[in-house]
Each structure stands twice: as structure tokens, then as C-alpha cells.
Amino acid sequence: MSVSVEIISVGNELLTGQTVNTNASWIGEQLIQYGIQARWVTTVGDVADHLFHALQIALGRTQVCIVTGGLGPTHDDITKNVVSDFFGAKLALNDDILTKIKQRFEKRGISMAKVNEGQALVPEGATVLENDLGTAPGLLIQKNGKHIYVLPGVPHEMKAMMSRFVLPELQKKYDTGTFRIKNIKTTGIAESTLFEKISQRAAIQQLTTIAFLPGLGGVNIRLSAYGQNSDDAQEKLERAVALLRPDIEEFIYSDEKKSLENVVADMLTEKKLTLAVAESCTGGLLCHKLTNIPGSSDFFERGIISYSNESKQNLLGVPKELLIEHGAVSEQVARVMAKGVREIAGTDFGLATTGIAGPGGGTEKKPVGLVFVGYADDREDFAIKYNFANDRIGNKERFAQAALDLLRKKLRDR
């Protein structure tokens, strides 16, 4: 981990709080996988002097600098001009890029605006990094042993270009293999309870550094280890994981970087099983997560967002009497929703949510944060009650995660 990296984020919107700088944290997270740590993040506005100053400072203290933002077509996009000035390189029109930008617009059936032409200007001597998802190409400038990558600020464009160009290059050059990292993802357990359940903490800490990262979807445990070489570091990690696992096995859904929906999707696909979903309180989030997975049409048959009581009756066959007797947010209704959607869809599994996301709708007996997750397969149907206490968006997230985790456990035991 001898290389030092600085991230320079460009944009007034980052300084005025309109945009949170998730680009920098994403880049930092990617780099650390290879044992490369970003040492500084400097954020500057759309002000040429400030960016120039930031480049001066960064190149005085780092070998690699990753600049994001300010590559758009309008007047407030200053990055390319400043970088050219900084390296004393002229901007020249790149015909290949111009053609590609024009093709992008043609594809969408619109003609290129004059102002986009400027995006095809490239500082002489710079390497162009192709942008498949937008009109702003990236740049790599190499000078005096320093590497300066310039990428667009639009997150999905930046990420695609980091993954395609920057990360492989940096890994090849700087990953010394003496540092290894491992993520263990858990859900359904609080950080402090998780911590206390791990009985071999002292032994684990002799091998690795352990960090607990709580979020709405659960707690991620990050283990990192240094070794004499990569095998040594890897072995330390594996010994630590072996000490860690037994106490918390049931809460672990992934020891890679997979999301819970990804884990469930892989299990369904592998076992050739299908799923239908009935959502009330999660309002589409569960289906959205599942359909974020490429190829989800192989296992996901349909979803029903039965927000009104009528839709629960008509589409899922929930009896009116059940709704009156127990209320829409009840164990009974959750179970019938899961059973109902499975039957009409003809799938292997049915999954359902009904609860109170808030902020309104809570009562003493049924407070905000209460959710019932319904489950149905060919052998059984039931519902499980959970209590969470977040805001509306946070509750939806936790409810969906609880439903996915229930399905994961059932798939695992199958």
C-alpha cells in the first residue's frame, strides 16, 4: 500500500449540499479492495483557480489523482480547460469522439446541439477513456511519473469508466497483494448484539482488523489483513472468518459483495424456481429490488402492489371478513396474500408484505414500523411479525430486506 491517491471532486453542487459526494466514497471503496487507500479527497467548486490550486497540492503529495466532474458541455464545466492549462497542453478536436457523440444523439433521434462539440476537445498528449454511457469522454494524463485520471461526475458514467479503465490499471500497478479485505454481510441482527455474539473477538483481532458497518439493510462486517504476501494475508482472513462464522452463521447472507436480492436471485435461478410477490407497505420496492437483477424474468413472474383493500380482495383473494376482523396489517392477511399471489401466478413461491411504513397510520396496537411478511410454497404458508422504527423510506427498506431474508432461509433449507 505504498501508492497514494487523491480524489478531486469538482462541482458547486457538492459544496452547497445539493449533491452528496457519493462518487468519492464509491471510488475509495473500490480502491481499498486492492489495498490502495485514497489519502485525500478535495472538493472544489466550478472555479478554475480553485481546481488549479487543488491539482498543484494533489500532485505535490500523491502519485495518482482521480478528478471527477466538470466535463459537461456548458460554461460551468471547467475541468478540461483547467487540466489543459495546468499541463500546458493545447485542446484539439478529436474526430472519433465527435462522431461518437453525434451517433449517441442520432440513436436517440435528436440532433447534436452545437455546444456538445466542445466535449470532443482533448488536451494534446492525453489518452482518451471512452464513455459508453454519456457524451463526456474521460482522460488519462501521464507526466513525471504521475497519473491523472479525469472522469465525468455523473455517477453511473464515472463508475463504468473506473471499472473499465482505472481500477484494472491501478490494480496491475499497485496491488502488492499484502493487504486483503473480506466483507461478511449480515441482516436481521443489531450491531451491538452481533458484536457480543462473536465470542472469539480477541483471536480474530490478532489476525485482522475488524470493522462493523451498520446500515438499513443490515450490518456489514469488514475484515482486513496484512500478510507477507497475498497467500499469507488471505490465510489470515480465512482463519478469522472460520472463528467468526459459527456464532453468527444464520445472519450471514453473503461473504462476497452481493446484495441480498442478488443472493436470492442466484438461488432461485440455480434451482430453477419461480416467485411472485404481493406488496402492500413496501409499495413496489421488493419487486424493484428483484427486477434490478439482470435476467430476473427467469424467476420473477409477477408482482401485485395491493395498496387498497379492494385490490387485496380482487387480485389476491383476501376475504373481506379477514380484512374486517384482523385489519389489513395482520398475520392472517399477510399469509393469505402470499398464498393468493402464488396461486394466481402459478409460481413455486409467494412472498407478501403488509405493515405500517409511516409517518401516519400507526396506532398503539399497530405502531409505525410494524410489518408482517407472508410466505407460501407448495407445503406451507405462514407470516412472521417484525418491528422496526425508522422513517417511511427506512421502514420500506427494512421491510423488504426482512422479506428477502425469509425467502433466503427457506431456499437455503430446501
Added chain:
Amino acid sequence: MSVSVEIISVGNELLTGQTVNTNASWIGEQLIQYGIQARWVTTVGDVADHLFHALQIALGRTQVCIVTGGLGPTHDDITKNVVSDFFGAKLALNDDILTKIKQRFEKRGISMAKVNEGQALVPEGATVLENDLGTAPGLLIQKNGKHIYVLPGVPHEMKAMMSRFVLPELQKKYDTGTFRIKNIKTTGIAESTLFEKISQRAAIQQLTTIAFLPGLGGVNIRLSAYGQNSDDAQEKLERAVALLRPDIEEFIYSDEKKSLENVVADMLTEKKLTLAVAESCTGGLLCHKLTNIPGSSDFFERGIISYSNESKQNLLGVPKELLIEHGAVSEQVARVMAKGVREIAGTDFGLATTGIAGPGGGTEKKPVGLVFVGYADDREDFAIKYNFANDRIGNKERFAQAALDLLRKKLRDR
């Protein structure tokens, strides 16, 4: 806005992507309300030399510096030591603080750990800023006309202390009332096209600074103005907006900070109209966005995620022949989906999406990024074709945004 402010964020977790730096964006957002702009944000790890260097640079270019993080009780909390070194001030035990920390622990029925004693050390000459929510007090150091605030990194502690101490002081000293800001949110138009459509750019720029902030959901335009006083600044903004609006009126969905789903939800609620949604390619995202709005059950009746062809036939009444003749991704099917869901739900509006989110499933005639948005009300039903070119997640986002914007326009004209 003559004062310049730098934020220094301290913590390894910010550099490795474990924590997103929301503290800096929150501070920036607060400051801009008083016309004070953070000019730089520098993030450093828990490394004394790096923080020392960051302070040197910051005090060379700013009058006010706000440092957050690294005030905890453990070995990796370095901020107070570095600040003391930097100003050549000795650390002295502050009895008042020590008493308060002890009381905090007593209240919780636990005795104070020895390690917490260090939190009662204060650099000589510094003003203590009380922390009602945690054990780490804040500091204000004044030297050579510069102000350095040191605050804990725990967000709710930092925010309380900013609101109680820092913001009132900065407002009193530096809010000249001469700066005002306005956000105009647009969708359905590319940044460059939007830019060129604004014919009065020169006149607008004489009044205000204009910035274009593109994202998946559309382009936000930010206008900011200085005036002799707040009325003058406000008037400049209003004149600029009046010059801007006519050319791009149809693309503007909000001139406040509202999301598109919020705008649509408000229109539906106000007009007491109801909506049902049929989603294929957006896979639940459209319903998810709508149900993120508190009180959405007033207008949102149901959603159907008809991923399979069978579900399109059974739940929405899409004729099998139509699916065979035109394919699921077609103008015809989108229209019938919207009509179908509106009819079975008995709502005022039906909205539908069918398209190819990718990465698979694209053909030459129907490429990834193609979507048809179906619309139905009591008078008409039709579908509109759009072409986008993002990754799966980005396409879903754009598809959902296009559907919401179509509904917005229909609601506006009603």
C-alpha cells in the same frame, strides 16, 4: 459572500467508502442559506501529519475552518492533539467538562471508562462548545483573525452544535443578506438542448449565476444572485426566472426542491384523482417512487408488475394476439396495459411501462433503452415511445421518470 469557509472532514471511514461524507454536504447546505459558501472540503484520514497539512493549507486560503471528526475517546481520534500542536497550545484538563462526562455515564447507569477522561482535555485559549448529545466537546480557536471550529463527527451531535454555536455566529458576522438561490427542476430534455433553448442566456447571466446539474431524473438548473440586499437579490432571481421560463416551460416540473413523484402526488391529491400502475420493464420502481410519498394511499390504488406475458394477459387483459403480433414491448401493448389497469382498478388514470431495461433482451429493432409509456384516462388512451441508453438501473430510473412526467403534463392540462 466575502468570507471563505473550508470544511475539513477527518476519518479513515470517509476515505474507504464505509461512510459517505454527508456531514460536509449538510454543513454546505446550511451555510448557503446565509449566502456563505464553503469553498473547499478536504477529507483526511486519522493520520496526524495529514490533518496538520490540511490545516496549514486551509488557514492559508480561508478565514473560517470547520473541522469535524476524530474527537472520540480511542487511539485513532487524533484531532484534538493535532489542533493543539498546530496552534502551539498545551492541553489542560477542564474540570467542568470532566464532571459533565461523568454525569452522562452515571445517567446511563454505567461508570465512565478511563479512556473517556482524555475527552475533557482542552487546548489552552480555546473556547469550549458544549455537546449535549455526546461526550466529545467542541472547540473554537481564534487566531490572527481566523476562526477554527472543531466538532465531533457523529452527525446528530455535529448538527446540534452547528445549529447552536456555529451557524448563529457565522450568520451574525457574515450574512450580508445579499445572496439568494433558486432551483428549477426539469426533465425530458438533454442538458445541452436545454442550454441552447434558453435564448436569453446573456441577460440571465447578467442577473444571476446559472448552473446546470444533470442526473438520471433530469437536469436541475440552479440560479444564484447577489444584490444590494435580500430584496434586490430576490428580485434579480425572479427576473432571471421570468427570462428563463418561456423557452423551457414544458420541461419544468418544479421550481422548489420537490421530486417529480412529489409534484404528481400533490396534483393527484389536490384534484382528488386516483391512479393505478402497470409496470413491466420498470419492475416496481414507479410504484416504489409513488408510495415513498406519505399519504400515497389517498391516490395510489394498486400496481401490477406484469413481468410475464401470462400476467399481462390474466391481470391486465392484454390479448394474446397483440403480444404475438407486436411483442410485449410495443406501443399497442403499452396502451392496452394502461387501459387495462385503469379499468380493473376503477381509477381516474392508468399508467404503464413496457421496454427493454437491459443488459440482455435487445435486438436491432428493439434495442436496450427502448420504452413505451402507456397512458389512459376516461377520454383517451395512447402510448409514447422513448429511447434511452443507460445501464439497467439507469434505464429503469429514466423510464419511471418519463412515465411520471407524462402523467404530470396530463394533470397540468386537466
